[in-house]
Amino acid sequence: MTGGRSEVVHTRVNATDDPIAHLTPEDIEEIGRELDEIRASVMDDLGESDARYIRRMITTQRYLEMGSRAVLLFSGNPMAWVAGTAGLSVAKILDNMEIGHNIIHGQWDWMRDPKIHSSVWEWDNVTPADHWKNSHNKVHHTYTNVVGHDNDLGYGIMRVDDAQKWYPGYLIQPVTQFINATFFEYGIAAYDLELGKNWPTRHDNPQWRAEAKKVVNKIKKQAAKDYLLFPLLSGPNFLSTLAANFVSNIVRNYWTHSVIMCGHFPAGVKTFTKTSIDGETRGEWYLRQMLGSANISGSKAMHIATGNLSYQIEHHLFPDMPSRRYQEIAPRIQALFDRYGLDYVTGPLHRQVGSAWSEIIRLSLPNDTSLRQTIQILATKGMKGLKARARATRFRPA
Template identity: 60%
Template sequence: MTAIQKLEQNPVAHLTPEDIEAFGAEIEAIRQEVLAKRGADDAAYIRRMIAFQRWLEVGSRATLLASVFPPAFVLGTAGLTIAKILENMEIGHNVMHGQWDWMRDPKIHSTNWDWDNATPAAAWKHSHNELHHTYTNVLGKDNDLGYSIMRVDEDQRWHPFFLAQPLWNAINACIFEYGIAAYDLELGKNLRIPKEKRSEEFTKGAAATLKKIRGQMLKDYVVHPLVAAPFGALLPTLAANVIANVGRNIWSHSIIMCGHFPEGVAVFEKASIEGETKAEWYLRQGLGSANITGGKLMDIMSGNLSHQVEHHLFPDLNSNRLAEVAPKVKAVFEKYDLPYVEGSFPKQLASAWHKVFRLSLPNGWLATTTPKNAPKRMAQLYKMSTGGRKARKAIQAELDAAAA
């Protein structure tokens, strides 16, 4: 995952500045084509989706009133999990992106929408829409790369702490909504600042987030279980809400991993975006994203982030149109001989997790370890983990030589 500017085979090295501008013009033309024809059918789509999600949640919660019976528990829990995924992915994420603002419907507008999530809408829109989508995959600028807790690049100096990053990533998957809330607050950085010196912005943001979390927990873990209590279903309903929230979190985390972290997705040096043109921004968005193949069901359940390349090119384009533009975008990438990263959900997820494990280890360790030399490599890893910086540097030199 070395920054694209340092790769031996830079995938954009063959493009002239004129080529890049022509590429950008063709991508922009695709966007304008869809903007010119979106209308009543698109508006009907999102209204149907919202109505379906709400009825699914109501029906699932009603079913859970009888959750002392195993079939009702399974059916209600599955329905609630799907309802929460749809609310987060295809509805909340996309509405708060402003994808449906053109409808001028105050009930489905980015300025008014809130979602079933630990992060307040305003905080999420700032960190996601304004920061992540502006600085996609720029090292040192885009904190979505690992949410500040992982090693995501070979040029990032390895430290024994990173050995635990597969564990951190697994835990983060289960509590993903709270990980995002902490990331939006830049919690790690702000907690290191003495309380009296923390900014008013952070203090207000933390208070808003805690209020949101209390509200979410009260709804899922107090109100609904108490409503089910007279039916003898307090504990099953409580368990169903826990399962639904964890299931939603793991699914959301997996989709985000597949769209940003598989092998082949590019990252960029901070200096590379100075004076960046719109065409260069388009190029970076496309190279820094990956798609998931899988059809209509995958599209809907992923919030159409199965078309992550297209979403990053057109973040304000309503999600139901991304499948339509994907073949056109892919054709432009092929025309300019650019990588267009895509694969099935299992393939992309396995690739992303492989990278998490690979980068948790010193550079070259995994690639140069064989059954024959495994004892030696384990001894080196132990020395790198327990020794100082000098020991790590010396052994890293050995690993680099072996990898070369």
């Protein structure tokens, strides 16, 4: 965005309406001022009730994990296996989402608690926390939905916008994304290392090799805990406990992947060109977060399970605000959207997940080409015909 205008790359190639055409530069800066006021009103009000919340959440998670692992000592019993696996899955989700992700964001640094601080917190994930802080906190939250800068858009392996050139390899994008979801924590670790970019030059890059070694060591630590130590403690139930731990990790991976995909992929969310952020003002940065994020509606339990990333819009506006406060400010944020004629993208989990996967499938095909059309073209004209279709429907900015 420059000068109060946006070079929005629409998520649907036929969409031509500029979502902020009706806003003046003064409107955009006023939006920024109003958001600054909302942030200040909450941050100035933080206190003991907030600190008590995160401490209770950490205690709850730890007791749930310990209890679930204790039950899994008897995992040879089917009921114990189901109960222990379910409990451990929830414990891992809480650790990664409501606790780890938010502490690493610095949401609780104001407490000055040396044990609950972004500088020291480590989580139950193969990605070291300091790697996540760089790729997620610094890069993703700075360049949200800027194609070519924000690698959270597709993690470097997906076509995420109509404006991106289509290649035949994108046809398997739904499959590769499902595999990515299954082993999501490992995909994130590779993404944080920029593995594809740095692997060819690894011998000439000792700093990168040192960072890669950190990841390998973290993977070993996590594997030793989940796939050796606790299964061994189960004695004759070694294999069933190992399987339970594996399933718990996969459940956590599917959940975190789904929540994250819902934040930036559903229909209605906008993406941006690299040049659109040249000279970007504070108000324009806020506006990009508003247009580039989507929420999930649901119960309090669902919000906690998502780490309150169900309030993705609010999180992107104020990433260092304690997550429990997003629900409090959401009505004020939605009222701001309404007042300035902007679309507050939200919906129930099943709809947002479905919308995100629909986009993944749609973007795996040439623009303006349905799955049925793709199959017909491949059957009658082969890959050459599909490439010709891609050239004919390639996105061309007005």
